[in-house]
Amino acid sequence: MKVLVLGARGMLGKDLVPFLSAKHQVFGRDIDDFDITDLQRVKNEIKTHSPQAVINAAAYTDVDGCESNPAMAFSVNAEGARNVALGCAANKARMIHLSTDYVFDGSSLSPYREEDPPNPLNVYGLSKLKGEQYIEKIIQNHLIIRTQWLFGRHGKNFVDTILRLAERQEEIRIVNDQKGAPTFTKDLSWAIGGLLEKEATGILHVTNAGACTWYEFARQILQERNPAKRKVQLTPISSTELSRPAKRPANSVLDCHRFEKLMGQNQKMRPWKESLKEYLACKEDRK
Numbered sequence: 541m542k543v544l545v546l547g548a549r550g551m552l553g554k555d556l557v558p559f560l561s562a563k564h565q566v567f568g569r570d571i572d573d574f575d576i577t578d579l580q581r582v583k584n585e586i587k588t589h590s591p592q593a594v595i596n597a598a599a600y601t602d603v604d605g606c607e608s609n610p611a612m613a614f615s616v617n618a619e620g621a622r623n624v625a626l627g628c629a630a631n632k633a634r635m636i637h638l639s640t641d642y643v644f645d646g647s648s649l650s651p652y653r654e655e656d657p658p659n660p661l662n663v664y665g666l667s668k669l670k671g672e673q674y675i676e677k678i679i680q681n682h683l684i685i686r687t688q689w690l691f692g693r694h695g696k697n698f699v700d701t702i703l704r705l706a707e708r709q710e711e712i713r714i715v716n717d718q719k720g721a722p723t724f725t726k727d728l729s730w731a732i733g734g735l736l737e738k739e740a741t742g743i744l745h746v747t748n749a750g751a752c753t754w755y756e757f758a759r760q761i762l763q764e765r766n767p768a769k770r771k772v773q774l775t776p777i778s779s780t781e782l783s784r785p786a787k788r789p790a791n792s793v794l795d796c797h798r799f800e801k802l803m804g805q806n807q808k809m810r811p812w813k814e815s816l817k818e819y820l821a822c823k824e825d826r827k
């Protein structure tokens with residue numbers, strides 16, 4: 541299958557492109573090639589490559605940055621997604637789009653299902669939701685994959701931040717009132733590869749299995765790997781104490797049953813703790 545991946549040089553894109561290339565003819569493009577906010581360019585590129593599927597992993601992902609630059613957030617995450625949908629519709633390509641748990645307000649006591657009403661708390665979430673809504677209106681042949689808390693070899697991520705802080709600080713203060721599922725970009729790439737071969741349309745939640753708070757995630761990282769072998773004090777704090785520009789949902793764990801049903805037996809995403817172990821082992825090997 542011919543597949544065009546947008547955001548190919550992002551954290552997910554850099555795992556996704558080589559993974560899909562084993563089986564498909566993949567064209568990876570990013571902002572240096574063309575900007576998804578340029579409708580004409582998007583249409584031309586999709587026409588030129590004539591892919592059967594376009595995977596849109598391009599986004600403005602700086603959640604706090606979106607608060608101070610909402611125009612940019614909406615331009616990339618909403619209008620950009622709309623442009624890709626228009627380009628796909630005009631060229632009869634299927635659109636697979638990456639979205640986020642931040643479309644929810646996190647007040648639910650149970651994991652969010654695809655049909656639960658969104659209610660974003662921040663500009664990033666609002667702009668990603670607007671992107672979803674454009675896609676749903678413009679192109680029938682679409683799949684929106686909501687995921688969360690990504691970590692991978694090719695981007696700034698929480699795991700690396702904790703390891704770096706552990707080398708420098710005696711104490712690390714981490715929020716303990718936000719819950720989600722850490723998700724390995726390698727595993728998400730595998731899931732997207734599987735979904736390319738399914739007919740599914742609509743919205744789908746895909747994350748690694750299990751859930752934790754950021755504090756619990758940090759504790760697990762340091763249990764697995766403490767590079768300096770130092771005693772680091774990990775202190776749980778509240779989101780209010782951290783006081784970041786963008787408000788985050790308290791419980792945005794996603795219910796992935798629809799994905800599991802679609803993929804069939806033994807095709808589940810593995811528990812995040814297993815993926816973390818593999819990620820840390822890969823980092824160690826590359827030293």
Ligand SMILES: NC(=O)c1ccc[n+]([C@@H]2O[C@H](COP(=O)([O-])OP(=O)(O)OC[C@H]3O[C@@H](n4cnc5c(N)ncnc54)[C@H](OP(=O)(O)O)[C@@H]3O)[C@@H](O)[C@H]2O)c1
Pocket residue numbers: 546547548549550551552553570571574575576577596597598599600601616620638639640641668687688689690691695
């Ligand atoms: N990271 C997470 O925890 C997380 C959680 C939930 C959902 N998601 C979603 O998953 C997808 C992939 O995330 P990621 O973490 O891989 O993001 P990322 O590392 O920030 O990658 C996004 C890529 O898109 C590029 N880009 C930005 N604006 C663009 C534009 N106008 N035109 C073309 N390309 C543009 C970025 O280039 P620059 O780097 O030069 O800006 C970057 O290479 C995104 O849709 C994101 O919303 C991510």
